[in-house]
Amino acid sequence: MVATTIPLRPDLSVDYDAYAEHVRWLIDSGCDGVVPNGSLGEYQTLTAEERVRVVEVAVEAAGDGSRVMPGVAAYGSAESRRWAEQAAEAGAGSVLLLPPNAYRADDDSVSAHYAEVAKAGLPIVAYNNPIDTKVDLVPALLARLHAEGSIVAVKEFSGDVRRAYELAELAPGLDLLIGADDVLLELALAGAVGWIAGYPNALPEASVALYDAAVQHDLGTALPLYKSLHPLLRWDSKTEFVQAIKLSMDLAGRPGGPVRAPRRPLPPETEAAVRAATEKALAEGLA
Numbered sequence: 001m002v003a004t005t006i007p008l009r010p011d012l013s014v015d016y017d018a019y020a021e022h023v024r025w026l027i028d029s030g031c032d033g034v035v036p037n038g039s040l041g042e043y044q045t046l047t048a049e050e051r052v053r054v055v056e057v058a059v060e061a062a063g064d065g066s067r068v069m070p071g072v073a074a075y076g077s078a079e080s081r082r083w084a085e086q087a088a089e090a091g092a093g094s095v096l097l098l099p100p101n102a103y104r105a106d107d108d109s110v111s112a113h114y115a116e117v118a119k120a121g122l123p124i125v126a127y128n129n130p131i132d133t134k135v136d137l138v139p140a141l142l143a144r145l146h147a148e149g150s151i152v153a154v155k156e157f158s159g160d161v162r163r164a165y166e167l168a169e170l171a172p173g174l175d176l177l178i179g180a181d182d183v184l185l186e187l188a189l190a191g192a193v194g195w196i197a198g199y200p201n202a203l204p205e206a207s208v209a210l211y212d213a214a215v216q217h218d219l220g221t222a223l224p225l226y227k228s229l230h231p232l233l234r235w236d237s238k239t240e241f242v243q244a245i246k247l248s249m250d251l252a253g254r255p256g257g258p259v260r261a262p263r264r265p266l267p268p269e270t271e272a273a274v275r276a277a278t279e280k281a282l283a284e285g286l287a
Contacts, residue, residue, distance in 0.1 A: 001033045001069055001177075002026050002200045003040040005246055006054065007255035014050050016057050018255040022201075023061035025254075029204035031197075033067030034058055035096055037083075039132070040198055040242055043071055045260040052086055059091045066093035069125060069196075073098040077116040084120035094123040096155060096196070099135040107141055114150035125153040125177065125196075139163050143170035155179040155196045156187065159237065164190035181236035185226045188214035198236040199229070202248035202256075202278070206286040228286060231277040240266055247271065248278040252287060 004026070007018035023034050036058040037043040037051050046054065055070045062068050072083035072095045084095045097117055099110050118124055126145060130136035137145075137154065145151045156163065157179035164176055168191055177194040178187045184195060192215070200207040210229060213222035226233075235244035242259055243266045249256030259265075266274065281287075 001035050001067075001194065001196050002031050002204070003035040003038040003196055003198055004058070005201050005242065005249065005256065006036075006041045006046070008257050008260065010258070012258060012260055014046070014054070015255065015257075016053060019054065020057050020061040022255055023058050026200065026204055027062060027067065029200075030208040031200055031204055033069065034062060035069045035071060035196055038071040038096060038196075039129075040201075040245065041071070042242060042260055042263070043073065051083070052090075055087055055090045055092060065091035068092040069094045069096050071096045071098075071127075072117065073101060073127070075100075075102045077113045080113070081117045081120050084117050084122055084124075088120055088122050092122065094125060094152075095120075096125045096127050097151075098127045098129065099133055099137060101133045101135075104134050107144070110135065110137070110141060111145060111148060111150070114145050115148060118150045123152045124150060125155055125175075126151045127155045127157065128179070129157040131157070139167040139170050142167060142174060146171045146174040153177050153194070156192075157237075159183060161186040161190055164192065181233035182230060184211065184233065185214050185222055188222075189217060198241060198245050199233055199248070201245055202252045202254055203229070203232070203281060203287055206281070225286075228284060229281065232274075232281055235274060235277075240270060244270075244274045247274050251275065251278045252282060 007015040009015050036054045058068045059065050070087040072080045074080040087095050128137035153175035155177045176192045178184050178192045181199050210225045246256035
């Protein structure tokens with residue numbers, strides 16, 4: 001499932017036609033589906049009307065709502081529930097939900113947050129990103145949320161691959177999804193059954209080949225491909241991940257384009273590093 005970027009025109013308005021084409025291209029390139037309105041999709045900078053339309057376009061372009069997992073993060077639980085209800089109305093098959101991201105919630109508050117959004121009726125994938133939210137969905141808390149019936153899976157972005165084993169012990173029925181591109185192989189070997197991915201926006205076929213080999217534990221195929229792609233994959237875990245992936249998309253002939261403030265274009269030295277890694281991957285046929 002690709003956490004999609006959002007194409008912006010030079011005036012920074014959303015190019016819905018380009019987004020629809022991008023969703024179709026990703027699926028035609030072997031990806032299983034898309035995750036619109038995530039952090040890579042700059043959801044924090046979109047208006048309410050834009051967020052609604054992005055989901056509708058994604059469902060229509062994917063041709064199957066089960067392929068679409070909108071992000072429904074918001075400051076309040078009631079607002080996240082409304083976004084989940086909108087996703088259901090649009091025909092999406094599931095949603096991706098951060099814990100409260102403007103409040104350092106305790107376990108009971110996190111539990112209440114996920115229970116409230118679960119009332120919308122769609123399966124929820126929890127998104128653990130303690131770096132940004134300052135709320136850590138540790139394995140014991142995820143097991144609790146799963147036991148309470150609030151979540152079916154977790155997008156794990158902490159970077160701590162050791163958690164996969166503890167999570168499998170505490171909540172064997174909870175699906176583990178790779179949440180950071182640069183720990184893909186490690187989490188696949190630890191039992192992950194999915195990947196909410198960033199770099200397939202630019203290099204889908206190579207990314208799908210890597211993922212397939214990783215989850216099949218085919219190290220002969222996966223390891224050299226992983227090493228070749230890792231100079232790019234690690235940008236998914238950096239602050240400038242949106243700009244980096246959009247630049248790689250531009251170089252690969254995809255609709256990357258500008259970003260909205262407060263994000264700024266990459267500084268020259270950083271841009272040169274991303275450009276060099278992308279051009280090397282493209283030269284090696286890793287598209």
